[in-house]
Amino acid sequence: MKLAARDRFPFTRSVKSRMIAILLLSSILPLALLGFVSYSSFHSFLQHTLTSGIQQNVDKELTGIDNILKNLNFASQQLALDGVMVKDIQRYMTSDDIFQKQESMKNIQDRMALINYSSPHVGIITILDGNRQMLFQNYPSNERIDLNRFPLLVEAKGVSYQAPHLSVDKYGSVTDPPVISVSRKVTDYQDRDLSFYVYIESNFQSMKQLFQMQQYGEVAAHLLLNDGNRVLYSENDALYAPGSVYPANGEGGKAAGGMRFIAASEQGWQLVVLLRGDAFKAEMTSWLVKFGTIGLFSLALGFLLAIIAWRTIYRPLQTFRREIEWMGDSRIIRPRRLMKLIEFDDLLGRFYRMRDRVFALLEEIEWRERARSRIEVEKLRYQINPHFIHNTLNTVQVIAKVHKQEEIVLLVTYFTRILHYNLGKEGVFVHVKDEINNLRDYLALQQIRYGHAFQVELDIDPAAEENTLPRFVLQPLVENALYHGFRNEDGVISVAIVRETDGGIRIDVSDNGIGMTEETVAALLQEQPSGEGRKSGMGIGLAFAHRLIRTYYGEQRGLSIHSRVGEGTRLTIQIPAQPLEGMEHDSDLAGR
Structure with a gap:
């Protein structure tokens, strides 16, 4: 099995070794080319x-x-x-x-x-x-x-x-x-x-x-040759003995054991000088020694520069590492540090901004978790065993039928359907048509309760019926209007739902009741309503609906209230086509 390059050459896996190798190569290659x-x-x-x-x-x-x-x-x-x-x-x-x-x-x-x-x-x-x-x-x-x-x-x-x-x-x-x-x-x-x-x-x-x-x-060894290239005199008998024939293959150049140079006279005899090339070799050796010294100095200088360059980069990297470790281990924000290097200071500044943003997001997540926990606590405080309620209502319905109390039977039927819808386990989001059907049951129940003393007008855009919205959003709005409109014998509640061009829906619930002051409107959207609102139960549903919309569609969304004393009240909610990313399958706030 072939090993990967990083496994065969583990020293190339660190920045330090790569920098040293690159700087040494940048010193060696030009020096080698120049030397050649x-x-x-x-x-x-x-x-x-x-x-x-x-x-x-x-x-x-x-x-x-x-x-x-x-x-x-x-x-x-x-x-x-x-x-x-x-x-x-x-x-x-x-x-x-x-x-x-x-x-x-x-x-x-x-x-x-x-x-x-x-x-x-x-x-x-x-x-x-x-x-x-x-x-x-x-x-x-x-x-x-x-x-x-x-x-x-x-x-x-x-x-x-x-x-x-x-x-x-x-x-x-x-x-x-x-x-x-x-x-x-x-x-x-x-x-x-x-x-x-x-x-x-x-x-x-x-x-x-x-x-x-x-x-x-x-x-130097001298040879004298006659016109027939026969050696007459030799200072190197071992190489060319007197009487031997000298090989005539050129005017000069390399000879056995060194160099040779030939000069010929007009009479045909020749003088040959044989050299071992010691002077030439000495000059070349001297040059090689000098070049080698310069080369070693260049390598040492390149290595030193590599170490300096590495330290220049290593210290900021260590600072980055310590800052990242501190960010992972602690939520305490340390004072910002500067490297006095423009590039690293810019990166470090970006890191600090990212760190602040991450800490802010963590705080926001923690706040959301605390809010979610409070909602769960509220659910647990007011939760009643659905099976117990259904069994009790079924018993009441049977007794009413036995005694032929049709109005009670009808009342229990509406209430059972409303209770089943609100405590259902189908999820947080339902279609608009399902929410409208639940609203009709609720209105029928209230009309039995108040003896048909109010009027409700429903204007539902058919194109909006397949849109989704959080369960139990519409009923608190109508309940609030019913509370204010019920004080007027001619009370009229209008519910309008239209589909907008961006695919979302707009819900308007208005009444012609007595209206509210600005202080009352502000108190309705508080987490813990107080005063008359708490005594009458008014406002708990509106705060829930307001918080529900903001949770699933963003803080910029929510319930808007327009009211004047003596003129009535209009409640408006704009719901986008899709909830926030990651909220599509959330069922933590669904009624169960």
Whole structure:
């Protein structure tokens, strides 16, 4: 069964956790996007700038090697192409005169010293015979030099350019810096035995200064390749051993274990520089550390802002909660509190107005309940067992029939029907026609009682007969008119019921009796009538009818009385088509 999102992620069910998550995401996402864009841009810029700078250095190194080779070649030309020097060398090789040899030796050594002094890159200068045995040298060197063992970088115009190799220094060691050299053969085509070789190598400082590690910011490995991409010199034998073929797959870029940069000379040989990329990685690491620090600071700041925002919302929410709890637990109205935040103060103000309204409604409900209880008490005080009354009346009716007292029988019959109607259990609301039938029984009973001494006129709108009204509303009105009209021998009571346009009905009960004063009218509608009204029983029914109408149709409804002394009285009730909501099935006030 799949769990709902709120069950799988319970931390999202609180406002606090959601606010923290939203604020953290609002901090992380822009930072992540900014970091991605800046990382890409910085990486591209740094790589382009770094590779461009390194490539320029490699080109400079290539130019430096080429300049050294040119300088060495120029030095060799001063010995091999100078006719005087060539004659001195050949005379030294062929003469048996010791003085001539010494003179030739002196001239040659002076020239070698001059070359060494005037050429900054020249180191050891040697002149070898045809068997490559040492003839002259400016510094102690090996007696025999095998020129074929030196890696040949390029050969042009009879000059061999050798890649870096160990010096021919007689006292040198394998730890000495490598040197580059040139060699050329001076051939005497008339006498092959007079041919000789000139070998010149660079000094130790030339290559050492040229291949500086500091200019790349990290350890660099140099390779020299001939025009066939064969490695002649390598500072990283583990990766590219001398004699191996270098893979020619581009001018530069990534190489095994790092980066590579290539520069090619006009003669076809190439210089390759291999880097591990430590400088590039160091720059990127530095950027990542700074960005990570800023990111952590942003996250901490976002979390702090989330806590502050939560506290800003949490305190008003707590105030709302306490006010609601206090409202539910107590009816005491506490002083109003303000949050000094416009939005929350507005909501809190609405809550306080709602609270006051709720308390007012509760008080109104309690008042209604008290009124309802009083009515129930009144009902219980005046209630008589209906079965006892009916049985007693039936007994009276039987006795009257036995004694042939038809008037008494008729009187008891009317009274029994009236009593059954008023104490009926059909409900509070009855149709107008049922109320009229009960009124006719009541009038017939009263006419028997008073000997037909009054006149009643009924004007009932047929359209109103199906309307409903509370039981026992009409009889108290007629009873009041009968009481006042009965004092006049020509008393007339008019009862008119009409259906109005809104679906309700209007009841008018009027008489031509003696009328009432304003004080008497006001006393009639009181809960407890006093004075003459109480003694005669007048007013109890009117107060009941007035209260009944207001209970079921609203406080704005009720009984209105218009009366003048000597002119009569008119009682008016307007009953809407429907009672108040929730009162349709109420039977608490129905007579039982």
